[in-house]
Amino acid sequence: MRYRKIPDESIRRLPIYLRSLLLLSERGTQSISSSKLAEFTHLNPNKIRKDFSYFGAFGTPGVGYKVAGLIKQIRVILRLNTVRKASLVGAGKLGSALLGYPGFKMYGFEIAAVFDNDPKKIGKKIGNITVEDISRLKDMRKRKINLAIITTPAPAAQNIADMLVDKGVNGILNFAPCYLKVPKKVKVITIDIAMDLARMPYYLPAS
Amino acid sequence: MRYRKIPDESIRRLPIYLRSLLLLSERGTQSISSSKLAEFTHLNPNKIRKDFSYFGAFGTPGVGYKVAGLIKQIRVILRLNTVRKASLVGAGKLGSALLGYPGFKMYGFEIAAVFDNDPKKIGKKIGNITVEDISRLKDMRKRKINLAIITTPAPAAQNIADMLVDKGVNGILNFAPCYLKVPKKVKVITIDIAMDLARMPYYLPAS
Numbered sequence: 260m261r262y263r264k265i266p267d268e269s270i271r272r273l274p275i276y277l278r279s280l281l282l283l284s285e286r287g288t289q290s291i292s293s294s295k296l297a298e299f300t301h302l303n304p305n306k307i308r309k310d311f312s313y314f315g316a317f318g319t320p321g322v323g324y325k326v327a328g329l330i331k332q333i334r335v336i337l338r339l340n341t342v343r344k345a346s347l348v349g350a351g352k353l354g355s356a357l358l359g360y361p362g363f364k365m366y367g368f369e370i371a372a373v374f375d376n377d378p379k380k381i382g383k384k385i386g387n388i389t390v391e392d393i394s395r396l397k398d399m400r401k402r403k404i405n406l407a408i409i410t411t412p413a414p415a416a417q418n419i420a421d422m423l424v425d426k427g428v429n430g431i432l433n434f435a436p437c438y439l440k441v442p443k444k445v446k447v448i449t450i451d452i453a454m455d456l457a458r459m460p461y462y463l464p465a466s
Numbered sequence: 467m468r469y470r471k472i473p474d475e476s477i478r479r480l481p482i483y484l485r486s487l488l489l490l491s492e493r494g495t496q497s498i499s500s501s502k503l504a505e506f507t508h509l510n511p512n513k514i515r516k517d518f519s520y521f522g523a524f525g526t527p528g529v530g531y532k533v534a535g536l537i538k539q540i541r542v543i544l545r546l547n548t549v550r551k552a553s554l555v556g557a558g559k560l561g562s563a564l565l566g567y568p569g570f571k572m573y574g575f576e577i578a579a580v581f582d583n584d585p586k587k588i589g590k591k592i593g594n595i596t597v598e599d600i601s602r603l604k605d606m607r608k609r610k611i612n613l614a615i616i617t618t619p620a621p622a623a624q625n626i627a628d629m630l631v632d633k634g635v636n637g638i639l640n641f642a643p644c645y646l647k648v649p650k651k652v653k654v655i656t657i658d659i660a661m662d663l664a665r666m667p668y669y670l671p672a673s
Contacts (some may be wrong), residue, residue, distance in 0.1 A: 452519070
């Protein structure tokens with residue numbers, strides 16, 4: 260099942276709710292009010308109620324929302340119950356650091372291949388994955404990998420994205436600090452640390 | 467000067483405008499309409515006009531906004547013209563990868579110190595910075611470092627944050643996947659890749 264009408268802004272908040280709800284569940288909390296959840300997530304309680312109403316979750320007055328039920332619903336909406344194979348392109352420092360990142364598994368991503376174009380890296384092992392020559396990207400479809408993580412330098416990223424799309428990739432997590440042009444059917448999420456960095460000084464006292 | 471009333475949501479978009487404007491400026495573009503900038507940034511033109519109006523930037527009808535002027539204003543608002551010293555705590559894979567990240571310098575951050583508690587890492591050089599014992603955090607105030615980047619595992623992060631705040635840090639960029647409790651005067655920006663990861667499957671075809 261697919262809930263089509265949830266706005267992107269709300270989808271963006273669902274993982275935040277999910278993380279808090281998982282934590283609450285671990286602590287044995289069974290129900291929570293929108294105002295308590297607002298405190299916990301640092302989000303607005305009206306926004307929370309609105310977001311939850313999109314997928315038909317309505318709290319019981321005086322009791323709140325059932326934690327376990329919300330967790331289940333959010334996981335279904337975000338489709339986190341399926342394991343999906345992803346490749347990582349760019350076996351540099353950032354790529355290597357990400358390979359050790361436990362979050363991938365938690366959200367159903369399995370890094371099934373690592374590619375690079377540097378002969379010094381090809382054939383080397385990072386964790387338990389052997390770095391493959393970038394030319395092997397051509398087998399992505401056969402290996403049923405349709406997600407990719409780009410950790411190359413910015414100038415190479417668009418070229419890599421084009422190759423990935425050509426090989427059937429429909430989702431890209433982009434760590435290169437640049438905008439990627441892809442067909443509409445492909446979803447790109449760019450993680451640009453600089454964008455977070457750049458708003459930090461605004462909140463600091465003048466120095 | 468300080469523009470106090472700009473909502474957080476708009477502040478969050480200013481770095482996105484800035485990046486696009488810098489690119490446009492490099493290409494020799496002198497003026498741009500909000501609708502063109504909207505295309506460029508993938509944001510809503512009404513939102514852009516609203517955001518710009520907060521700091522008194524109004525485009526000329528038929529001409530648009532002056533690119534150079536906007537860049538200057540946004541840099542002033544975000545206070546990106548000052549160099550600020552930051553320490554990095556946690557010299558693991560992610561920390562090491564970040565030390566090579568050119569974005570810090572671009573936005574006025576200078577990584578002035580790296581700390582870790584692992585005797586195997588202390589004294590080693592990463593790039594041109596020597597990793598120091600975490601106990602040396604006590605000199606932060608004397609060294610005029612009041613920003614920090616946390617790249618420790620999640621269970622250690624709160625403890626480190628408490629120590630940092632105690633030593634006068636007023637801004638933390640947190641890469642540990644957890645919420646940090648700090649006094650109100652301290653600004654924390656948490657970069658949690660998992661939150662971006664978790665919304666990716668929603669946009670993918672069912673597999």
